[in-house]
Each structure stands twice: as structure tokens, then as C-alpha cells.
Amino acid sequence: MENQQTPASDADGAAVDHVRIFDTTLRDGEQAPGFSMDRRAKLRMAQMLEALGVDVLEAGFPQASPDDFAAVAQIAQSLRTTTACALARCVPGDIDTAARALVGARHARIHVFLSTSPLHREHKLGMSRQQVLDATGAGVERALQLAHEVEFSAEDAMRTEPEFLAEVFSIAAGAGASTLNAPDTVGYLTPDEIAERFAYLLAHVRRERHVVFSSHCHDDLGLAVANSLAAVGAGARQVECTINGIGERAGNAALEEIVMAMKVRGALLRTDTRIDTRKLFPASRLLAELTGQAVPRNKAIVGANAFAHESGIHQHGMLKHRGTYEIMRPEDVGITGTRLVLGKHSGRAALRARLEALGHAPDEAALDALFARFKALADKKREIHDDDLDALARGHDPEATGPWRLLRLDTSAHLGAGASASVRLAHEDGREVAEAALGDGPVDAVLRAIERATDTALELTRFQIQAVGAGGDAQGEARLAARHAEREWNGHGLSTDIVEAAAQAALAIVNRIERQHPRERNPVSQSPRGHAAPSPAIRAAGAARKESSP
Incomplete structure (x- = not known):
């Protein structure tokens, strides 16, 4: 024919x-x-x-x-x-x-x-x-x-x-x-x-x-x-x-x-x-x-590094004009955008750009001091995340936890019957808070419980989990993005338990929100049955999980 x-x-x-x-x-x-x-x-x-x-x-x-x-x-x-x-x-x-x-x-x-x-x-x-x-x-x-x-x-x-x-x-x-x-x-x-x-x-x-x-x-x-x-x-x-x-x-x-x-x-x-x-x-x-087969990070077009840049020379060029180091737009293949990864190879231009995106505007002298501390931290960590930069900009130890810390996490899931989660959190002011919630799955339930415990409503916009390393004991890396107070916030968590990694990522977002806007936390509405009523984006977590990389 x-x-x-x-x-x-x-x-x-x-x-x-x-x-x-x-x-x-x-x-x-x-x-x-x-x-x-x-x-x-x-x-x-x-x-x-x-x-x-x-x-x-x-x-x-x-x-x-x-x-x-x-x-x-x-x-x-x-x-x-x-x-x-x-x-x-x-x-x-x-x-x-x-x-x-x-x-x-x-x-x-x-x-x-x-x-x-x-x-x-x-x-x-x-x-x-x-x-x-x-x-x-x-x-x-x-x-x-x-x-x-x-x-x-x-x-x-x-x-x-x-x-x-x-x-x-x-x-x-x-x-x-x-x-x-x-x-x-x-x-x-x-x-x-x-x-x-x-x-x-x-x-x-x-x-x-x-x-x-x-x-x-x-x-x-x-x-x-x-x-x-x-x-x-x-x-x-x-x-x-x-x-x-x-x-x-x-x-x-x-x-x-x-x-x-x-x-x-x-x-x-x-x-x-x-x-x-x-x-x-x-x-x-x-x-x-x-x-169940992960895409190699360096895979052309669709790999995690296809539109990611860590080298200071490359980042400086990208900040001037994306055509310096990219021959196609990430949006054209369905990726949300270019990622400038902050690590030991990054330069001052990329650090300044990310700090400004996070709401910090250091002068040249402050940037010099921040850059030195950033490089010292980058020698210890493979990648520097937004919560690390926030802590650096405020003169804190970015590896210290807080104001919220996860003390205990319990989850239970049943085939065809959803999941439940309970968390116990400690605040730097001495409080301890315990909450529980139901969800479509253990990660969804944990996110709802953290919303309730911290009285912070999160509109989840992105949720990715991927393995770091190989084998059954490989760590899971969780990356979350959520909207709050008309801004998008990013969080990162790492654990051999992917549910805990997601919890750590959610807490990273909550901590950043509280450090920058301590009086702008929005209470989570309560349903008549006493469980947190999830925001539309939290309800969309199941769909967002489709972005996860095994």
C-alpha cells in the first residue's frame, strides 16, 4: 500500500x-x-x-x-x-x-x-x-x-x-x-x-x-x-x-x-x-x-546532565547567552530548563546568580567571603543546594539542621488501601510536634503529616526521586519544588530510605520558608475527620511521582 x-x-x-x-x-x-x-x-x-x-x-x-x-x-x-x-x-x-x-x-x-x-x-x-x-x-x-x-x-x-x-x-x-x-x-x-x-x-x-x-x-x-x-x-x-x-x-x-x-x-x-x-x-x-532501568546521566538529549552545567567557565557563558554551550533548548525536548549545578567547579558568576534568585544581594566584599566559604563546602559535598546557600548567606553552618529536625518517621502502606504516616519533629525553640496523616502512598502521607506538623501549606510542583549509586543499598535522592507565598522553593533529601529522603526534602523547604518568612506560614486547613486536607498540588503528588527516576 x-x-x-x-x-x-x-x-x-x-x-x-x-x-x-x-x-x-x-x-x-x-x-x-x-x-x-x-x-x-x-x-x-x-x-x-x-x-x-x-x-x-x-x-x-x-x-x-x-x-x-x-x-x-x-x-x-x-x-x-x-x-x-x-x-x-x-x-x-x-x-x-x-x-x-x-x-x-x-x-x-x-x-x-x-x-x-x-x-x-x-x-x-x-x-x-x-x-x-x-x-x-x-x-x-x-x-x-x-x-x-x-x-x-x-x-x-x-x-x-x-x-x-x-x-x-x-x-x-x-x-x-x-x-x-x-x-x-x-x-x-x-x-x-x-x-x-x-x-x-x-x-x-x-x-x-x-x-x-x-x-x-x-x-x-x-x-x-x-x-x-x-x-x-x-x-x-x-x-x-x-x-x-x-x-x-x-x-x-x-x-x-x-x-x-x-x-x-x-x-x-x-x-x-x-x-x-x-x-x-x-x-x-x-x-x-x-x-526499572535508569537513564545514564550523560545520555544525550534526555540524560540528567544533558542540560546541566557545573564548570565555572561554562556557567559564566550560559549566564551571558545560552547559545554559548547549548545547541538546543531544553524545553524543546520536554525538560523544564537549564540547570546550573553548584559544585566545586562553579564560579562566582553562577554563585551570584543563584543567590540573587534566592533573594540575597551580597556586595562584592560579601560575595568574596561567601565564595571562599562556598568553595570550602563544595570540597565536602558533591552538589550545593539552595538550603546550603541560604545558610551560607546568613552566616550559618549549612550542614546544621533546623529550625525543624526529623526525630521519628513511621509509615504503613496496604495494597489497595492507601497509606498512613506519622512524624515527630523538633524545633530549635524547644518544641516537639507529632502528627499523622493518610495519603495515596507513603510519600504522599508523609508530606501531608509534615504540612500539618509545621502548619505550612505547600503547593507541590515537582517531585523527583532517583538512585544514587547501584545496588539494593543505594541511597535515594529526592528533589521537591513547591510554591508558597507566591514563590517557588526547592528542597533536597538523601537517604537509603526514599520516604525519608522525601521527608528531608520537604523539611528543607519548610525550613527555608521559616528562615526567610517566619510570620508568613499558612495553617493547613483541617478536614472534618481530623486529617489535613491536602492542597491540590499535594493531591497531585501521585502524578508528579511519574517523573521519578528509578
Whole structure:
């Protein structure tokens, strides 16, 4: 079935070709060790991918297991605008199973594949060249009778003799395949070789004009994204990729990197996609949540450090003009903004800017003294937080606690029945206060209890938890942001217990509010049952927790 796109134009009026994004996060990505997802998780991810704007969503390999079949069927029925795709070997049983899984799809694609390289023909298939050609034609013809469109992949294409690969693709196109995928299955080639191979195929494969060539690159040599872009430059108009680059062995080409490369370097590449790039970061974080696999901090586009700067030289440049060290806006990928991390590499300009944002305006002499104390503290701590700076600016020890301290914390959670928490806090004036509250979960309950104990209403705007280090005993780092008195306040907590880390972060916010506005604390309203009535943002904590990184 022909599926051509109307060429777009850039600002100069030059033609810009549409490149289809074929997402295989739920098939190639999910089958990698450590990334398996249950059916409910796959459906959530599929809904996010459709909202992201992927053209084709490969939902799974239905022949692999009954559960995989059920997941593909459920996803296929749920998609509205994205083509639902199922993988099948070039054998009748696989193809028929894929067709049954896709029966409820608004637009269905069966993706059939067969190995073509000499190594695979001899050691994996035990098939001759002619047998591969015959199986290709028969498989595509059968699939085309059962789905709206068919894609054919030549597994290990890049280690296949070019002339034989062109013949295989010609047979597939003649049998009705509208997409021809030439994967670098083991991530072996370089960008120049990939470009040369695609140019050869475009010149030698017999096909109708509507047939699209596709690239599917693995990252064994760290070249998957570069190879994918080289294929596009040579004429491929579909790229197969995954969120966060997950996949077999070293992974697949990362969707977010390919898409942003086309967006940032559009004038050079003359191609675009229909991806809503503002959803890239949320999609990345959702996948991390569903798989339990954290995104590396230095991951391009969506890593925690992608738009974070600690070096004093870089921070000084960023304060002058963000273009000095950022080639894209964090907002364009769904990140709220650039983060200037204060640590031992930071300079005076970044320190002054953050102090001013916190309401402090030291003169040059005071800044000199503060900077010396800041550097001394930075040698002890990996990162300096807002409450540390407040204490420094007021001449206090930033590592001292107060005015509120957490003395005791108890939580209890029951499946399907919410959670409860009780806290005992000590104030520097000698008071001790104990309060309890109910919540949707233990963290929600703790935040409500702290609101009640300190009589401080917090409108929670951001809540993130991530592991610091590896292993079951890794510390959890909690970052909260909340509005109070028409200002946003930030808090940070660190503990091997993530609930305690969240409590410490909330107390950091309360302490900063009380130190700066001791008479502006707003009592939390009480419900008739005696429990704190949560603010709208506290009720939104459950939704905010979706931002959490495992």
C-alpha cells in the first residue's frame, strides 16, 4: 500500500523530506535482558509513543509467547493514528499469528524477516540463495493477504553480498512489500559504508516509486545513530529506533538522538519527522520507570546532565547567552530548563546568580567571603543546594539542621488501601510536634503529616526521586519544588530510605520558608475527620511521582 508524504519546505523554501519513525522499543528493545515489561506496562508505553508521534509502532513478536500475542493485540486495538506492526519470521505459522494479533488494528503492518548473509545462510538457516529468494517471495505474498501493508527485513543485510541483497529486495518488492529494511544487525559498518550500501540498493533494487527503504542500526561500535543518519542521507526514508536506545546487546539507534539531530541540523539534512519533541523527555522517563532501568546521566538529549552545567567557565557563558554551550533548548525536548549545578567547579558568576534568585544581594566584599566559604563546602559535598546557600548567606553552618529536625518517621502502606504516616519533629525553640496523616502512598502521607506538623501549606510542583549509586543499598535522592507565598522553593533529601529522603526534602523547604518568612506560614486547613486536607498540588503528588527516576 502506498504511503507517500507530501514534501515539506524549510524556511528557505527548499524541499524537506519526511522520514518515518518506526519505533521498536516494545519489540527489539523489550527483548533485551533487563528491559522486559508486562502487558499493562507495554500498553502505557504504546500510548506514550503514539502521543509522541511515531509513524509505526512495532508492538512485539506474537509467535514468541501467548502473552506477547495478547500484548500486541491489545496495543493494536488501542492505536488511533499510528500504524500497528507485528514481527514474523518468513514462515506461514508466524505470519498467520501476527495477522490474528493485528486483527483489531485500524492500520496493520506485518514485518517479515529472513536472514540473507552467507554466515546466517550456512550456520543459522541451512538454506541456499535460491531457497532464501523463494521464501522471501512466498512470505511477503502471504503477509500481504492478511494486513494493510508489509515490511520485509533482510536480517544481517550489511554482511550480505550487495548484489544478492539487491536481488532479495527486488523479489520482496515485486511480491508487494512497501518497505524494505536493510539492518546492520550486529552494528558492524561505519557511516561511510552504510551510505555507500544504501546508495547501491537504491540504484539496483527493482521496485515501484512508493517503496521506502528503511534503516535499522545496532550500537555495538557506538555508531547506531551516526549510521542511521548516514542511511537517511543516502535516501532511506524510514528509521527504526528505540527510546533511550534500548535493545539487544549495546542497543539500537536512540530515537531521541535521531529526531533531535534532524531538528537541530535540519538545514543540513533536509529531512524532518512528525515527532512532538516536547514529549521526548517524558517518554524517556516513563520507559525508565516501567523497566526499572535508569537513564545514564550523560545520555544525550534526555540524560540528567544533558542540560546541566557545573564548570565555572561554562556557567559564566550560559549566564551571558545560552547559545554559548547549548545547541538546543531544553524545553524543546520536554525538560523544564537549564540547570546550573553548584559544585566545586562553579564560579562566582553562577554563585551570584543563584543567590540573587534566592533573594540575597551580597556586595562584592560579601560575595568574596561567601565564595571562599562556598568553595570550602563544595570540597565536602558533591552538589550545593539552595538550603546550603541560604545558610551560607546568613552566616550559618549549612550542614546544621533546623529550625525543624526529623526525630521519628513511621509509615504503613496496604495494597489497595492507601497509606498512613506519622512524624515527630523538633524545633530549635524547644518544641516537639507529632502528627499523622493518610495519603495515596507513603510519600504522599508523609508530606501531608509534615504540612500539618509545621502548619505550612505547600503547593507541590515537582517531585523527583532517583538512585544514587547501584545496588539494593543505594541511597535515594529526592528533589521537591513547591510554591508558597507566591514563590517557588526547592528542597533536597538523601537517604537509603526514599520516604525519608522525601521527608528531608520537604523539611528543607519548610525550613527555608521559616528562615526567610517566619510570620508568613499558612495553617493547613483541617478536614472534618481530623486529617489535613491536602492542597491540590499535594493531591497531585501521585502524578508528579511519574517523573521519578528509578
